[in-house]
Amino acid sequence: xxxxxxxxxxxxxxxxxxxxxxxxxxxxxxxxxxxxxxxxxxxxxxxxxxxxxxxxxxxxxxxxxxxxxxxxxxxxxxxxxxxxxxxxxxxxxxxxxxxxxxxxxxxxxxxxxxxxxxxxxxxxxxxxxxxxxxxxxxxxxxxxxxxxxxxxxxxxxxxxxxxxxxxxxxxxxxxxxxxxxxxxxxxxxxxxxxxxxxxxxxxxxxxxxxxxxxxxxxxxxxxxxxxxxxxxxxxxxxxxxxxxxxxxxxxxxxxxxxxxxxxxxxxxxxxxxxxxxxxxxxxxxxxxxxxxxxxxxxxxxxxxxxxxxxxxxxxxxxxxxxxxxxxxxxxxxxxxxxxxxxxxxxxxxxxxxxxxxxxxxxxxxxxxxxxxxxxxxxxxx
Ligand code: GLN
Numbered sequence: 001x002x003x004x005x006x007x008x009x010x011x012x013x014x015x016x017x018x019x020x021x022x023x024x025x026x027x028x029x030x031x032x033x034x035x036x037x038x039x040x041x042x043x044x045x046x047x048x049x050x051x052x053x054x055x056x057x058x059x060x061x062x063x064x065x066x067x068x069x070x071x072x073x074x075x076x077x078x079x080x081x082x083x084x085x086x087x088x089x090x091x092x093x094x095x096x097x098x099x100x101x102x103x104x105x106x107x108x109x110x111x112x113x114x115x116x117x118x119x120x121x122x123x124x125x126x127x128x129x130x131x132x133x134x135x136x137x138x139x140x141x142x143x144x145x146x147x148x149x150x151x152x153x154x155x156x157x158x159x160x161x162x163x164x165x166x167x168x169x170x171x172x173x174x175x176x177x178x179x180x181x182x183x184x185x186x187x188x189x190x191x192x193x194x195x196x197x198x199x200x201x202x203x204x205x206x207x208x209x210x211x212x213x214x215x216x217x218x219x220x221x222x223x224x225x226x227x228x229x230x231x232x233x234x235x236x237x238x239x240x241x242x243x244x245x246x247x248x249x250x251x252x253x254x255x256x257x258x259x260x261x262x263x264x265x266x267x268x269x270x271x272x273x274x275x276x277x278x279x280x281x282x283x284x285x286x287x288x289x290x291x292x293x294x295x296x297x298x299x300x301x302x303x304x305x306x307x308x309x310x311x312x313x314x315x316x317x318x319x320x321x322x323x324x325x326x327x328x329x330x331x332x333x334x335x336x337x338x339x340x341x342x343x344x345x346x347x348x349x350x351x352x353x354x355x356x357x358x359x360x361x362x363x364x365x366x367x368x369x370x371x372x373x374x375x376x377x378x379x380x381x
Contacts, residue, residue: 009124013347017331020375026334027372029295030341032167032313032361033234035368040278042231045272049265058264060256060287062090062240066267069274077199079213080223086245089252090262094197094239095121096222097251100195100258101241102129102159104250105222110158113149117154117316117357119167119195131158135350142171142307146180153184159191160184164212165198168348168359169316170309171293172202177294178211186216189246196225197239198312200281203289206310212242219244224252229363231273236266288313288362294369295362302376304358313363316332316345319356320379326355334358339375 017030028035037043059068067084074080074088082088091097098121106112108130114122116135126133134152139145160181164173173181185192192211199208212221226239239249239262292308295315299306302322319330326342335341345357362369 004129005127007016008127009352011319013328014120014343017341017343020286020332020335022294024336024339024341026336026339026341027364027368028341029360029362029364029369029372030335030343030362032111033349034232034363036232036365038232039273039276041276042233042269042273046236046265048270049268054265054268056264058090058261058267060261061252062088062262063264063271065265066090066271066274069271070242071269073274074223074242077208077222078196078210080210080242081218082242083245086373087242087248089241089255090267091226091241091255092259092262093228093237094195094224094226096237096255096259097226097239097241098122098161098193098195099125099128100251100254101222101224101243102126102168103130103254104247105129105159105193107129107158109156111154111156113152113160113190115144115162115166116350117166117169117345117354118161120347122161122163123350132156132369133350137351137353138169138171142166142169144173144177144180145188149180150184153190155188157190159189159193161193161195162210163195165202165309165311166200167312168314168343168345170312170314172206172310173209175209178214180219182211182214185220190220192217192221194221194223197229199225199231200284201288201313202285202311203292204310207371208311219247222247227270227273230281231270233266233269236263236270238266238270261334263377291362291366291369294359294366294373298373298376299360301373302379313361315360315362316348317358317360319358320374327358328355331358334354338378340372 020030071084106129212223228234304317306317342358345354
């Protein structure tokens with residue numbers, strides 16, 4: 001009775017781990033959402049929008065003023081020129097934007113290239129849209145394995161998903177790597193779907209680069225981003241897709257029939273966010289860099305081996321030497337016995353590698369991270 005497309009994936013392990021954390025009163029470093037408040041100004045703007053009766057459907061592809069502001073932001077920050085009338089679709093988070101993009105692009109049997117480790121929803125998005133995922137493992141240091149990438153492209157390849165900065169490993173793609181991807185997309189007539197939701201959470205002076213800003217990729221990229229991570233409002237579900245007008249009109253059709261539109265008053269509030277000064281974004285990245293350093297230190301002391309993330313708000317760590325459990329069993333043990341929840345690496349890998357890794361988020365208050373550190377000390381006893 002159920003579609004065969006659903007046979008190939010299970011429910012979200014990230015959300016399962018979050019629930020397990022609640023049951024066991026564990027510190028939740030599993031699901032990536034802030035446990036600290038969103039900026040007052042943006043919350044007040046949401047309340048005001050509701051009280052001023054912005055409570056009915058907005059334009060399906062997003063309120064005009066919000067699209068105008070996104071267009072300006074895309075010009076200034078991403079170096080992408082987007083016509084707000086035709087090239088921008090406001091969606092219910094990047095999650096919807098990605099699914100709408102895939103449904104708009106894919107014919108049954110098309111292949112989609114996905115770098116591994118990958119964010120949990122890319123596999124299911126491929127399955128639902130009828131695409132066959134081709135996983136391309138990143139090197140041990142999360143750089144691109146050029147040979148593996150080149151050999152993944154073929155006549156059936158329709159799209160490639162990029163996530164920079166990346167969830168779960170914190171990789172920030174370099175200009176040379178994006179250039180390599182762009183050249184291959186041009187050669188094989190492939191669309192890059194670029195998930196840039198963590199674009200403002202970037203460390204150590206690195207710069208965020210959007211592949212959609214490359215001239216040759218102008219007509220070949222769907223750039224996805226949103227407000228969840230930038231303004232700490234993951235529950236609002238406001239994101240957007242930017243693409244030239246033919247691609248955008250396909251995305252808009254799917255988006256319309258999936259959702260009718262994103263929540264109107266919250267779109268108004270996000271507009272307030274887009275007017276924040278540059279200092280807000282600098283402060284946001286600096287806050288997360290401090291939290292990254294703290295959690296990296298904590299995990300290293302507890303016996304995990306981990307790269308220092310270049311962006312986003314997760315650390316993907318190798319489990320301590322000598323651990324015999326696989327990552328799912330170990331994540332349960334950590335949650336139930338040690339009182340710290342993380343996500344097993346199997347959520348982010350198609351290959352066996354995920355059995356030896358756990359993902360921890362540092363999108364939490366300092367007190368929360370300190371409590372996690374206290375609990376993790378038990379691992380050394
Ligand atoms: N993006 C967040 C994470 O990776 C939340 C995902 C989710 O709820 N599945 O943790």
